[in-house]
Amino acid sequence: MKILVPLKRVADPDNANKVKVNAGKIETTGLEWKPNPFDEYAVETALRLTENGANPKARLGEVVVVTFGPKETESTLRQALATGADKAIRIDATDDQLDGDVVARALKALVEKEKPDVVLAGKQAVDGDSNQVGQLLAEYLGWPQATFAGSIKSEDDKSLLVGREVDGGTINVRVGLPAVVSVDLRIVAPTSVSSKHSPAHKYPEGVRFAALMAIMAAKKKPLTEMKLADLVSDAALKITYTGFELPPARKAGIKVASVPELVEKLKSEAKVL
Amino acid sequence: MANILVIAEMAPDGKVRKSTHSAITFARNAGGTFSILVLGQGAKAAAAEITGYGAQKVLVCDDAYLANPIVERFAPTVAAVAKNGFDVIAVTASSFGKDLAPRVAAKLGAGYAPDISGVKDEGGKLVYRRPVFAGNAYGNCTLNTAVQVVSARQSEFSAAEPSGGSSPIEDVALAAKDAAAERVEFVGLDAAKSERPDLGEARVIVSGGRALKEKFAEVLDPLANMLGAAVGASRAACDAGYAPAELQVGQTGRVVAPRLYFAIGISGAIQHLAGMKGSKTIVAINKDPDAPIFQVADYGLVADLFNAVPELVTELKKATA
């Protein structure tokens, strides 16, 4: 199985409260770049789906990671190569040249070249929180989609059984390949991803880390560069941000000393009981 | 003045989901006129519920092909209806809405503004407001296409109340089927079974974190019962299996804004705050006085939850007796 994983770097999500707004623009200076957590989960999922339980040295497929970004995003790709991805592609672009629609249209062209069986994306990039690229891409390709995947079972090479985490429960669907799947948090739980070639052991919770040897070896794995114009002739954006602002601050609260005091405040001050 | 098409969402019980009323509020706030499209099996019966909300028309596509929420089956009909003179297609940003809306946008060549929290008409152009970076900033944006698609946050657009009148109901045909839909087989829905209100609609939510351990339900249920509340959870509590995944509140779970939110044994990570910061009154119970949750809590109680919550139930009984 050949899997394409679109991977974005984002400003450190655990410090998103340090995002500043300056003259209507977002400033992330001082924040580290990190891979979008959902995309790390997608890489992990892709690796699990192409693992050979019988012979851990042999892969049962290929994982290609792709990012849209400036030169320095290559380190995000190298990281993914070090954890086990086979090949990387960087589409040269700056953030202000991109919106979800351009990314999706460019990915469509890339998919037509690379011909993966599955595109495994994150369900959302946690900077823009848009949750759209996977769905847009699926429609542009005329492929089915399985969004919010919390579990994936590869039964054969023709379809995937996907548990989709939706409001109020889980929807199980079987999608015929090729398809777009976007992954949710629970996909990296120990038994969320399986195929008939899965190793006998359970996976640890979360994503794998790269060993030092692998980091060295990743420097030799193929990383190619393309221009956005190689993929889309019309790179016009569909969305324009006219300005950003910080959310209104919440009024500072108080600490109460006891449960009866809490109840009293809720009743007579907040009037919510 | 925009002509808006609101897409109603049907629940498995054959009714229009309450979440739809947020998309109706969006349409009212955007100004102009709107119609509502109800699609699904049994849509005709469901449509009768929403004729009193001021829509120009309630359009109905009632077909067994739409029995299950497989968006590849819905998108062609939504796009076909949209082409009858609608400028904006609006869904509520539920999991169904977020699954469907981009597909419709791609079909129409439309721009898409996801998860919006506000809308304003500025000189005939709609400006959408949307949270980014887990709600730590808000962006104002416009779409550069004539036809536009949006998903509206349920927590930010309060449920529309009926406005009287009676919109005429009109049948619309199922559009030609997409090949992609043939490749999706609906295997089943594992629905959460709960007598409690839905997180998106509850006036009171009692949420618990990792600290609850195996006693999650034992400790929180009496409090939730007492308040008629919905129960929520942090990611850590869901991941550990103390609470089912669909209870997760946060950036990547449900985004809620009840009148009263209890965060119990929850540290207050950015991703959790993103899902509940909009609540009117927030109460936090945590034994760590420096837990970040206290920075957003109106009322903080530093205490061991295993003592404080049962005591709270007793005190509430007294107070409301």
Ligand SMILES: Cc1cc2nc3c(=O)[nH]c(=O)nc-3n(C[C@H](O)[C@H](O)[C@H](O)COP(=O)(O)OP(=O)(O)OC[C@H]3O[C@@H](n4cnc5c(N)ncnc54)[C@H](O)[C@@H]3O)c2cc1C
């Ligand atoms: C991509 C991504 C998405 C995420 N999305 C979400 C999301 O949508 N929602 C979400 O919630 N999280 C989300 N998270 C996880 C988030 O970062 C935190 O890890 C999580 O919210 C922590 O949950 P918690 O507060 O229950 O656990 P902890 O951080 O472990 O906190 C437990 C708290 O309980 C307190 N405590 C312990 N014992 C007691 C006691 N006896 N009495 C009182 N207090 C006690 C402790 O002081 C502590 O503050 C996401 C993370 C990532 C990377």
Ligand SMILES: Nc1ncnc2c1ncn2[C@@H]1O[C@H](COP(=O)(O)O)[C@@H](O)[C@H]1O
């Ligand atoms: N600039 C980008 N480079 C690579 N992948 C991206 C980029 N933007 C979005 N994606 C992919 O699309 C998913 C959803 O992103 P979004 O729709 O922007 O929330 C992400 O999790 C990535 O898998």
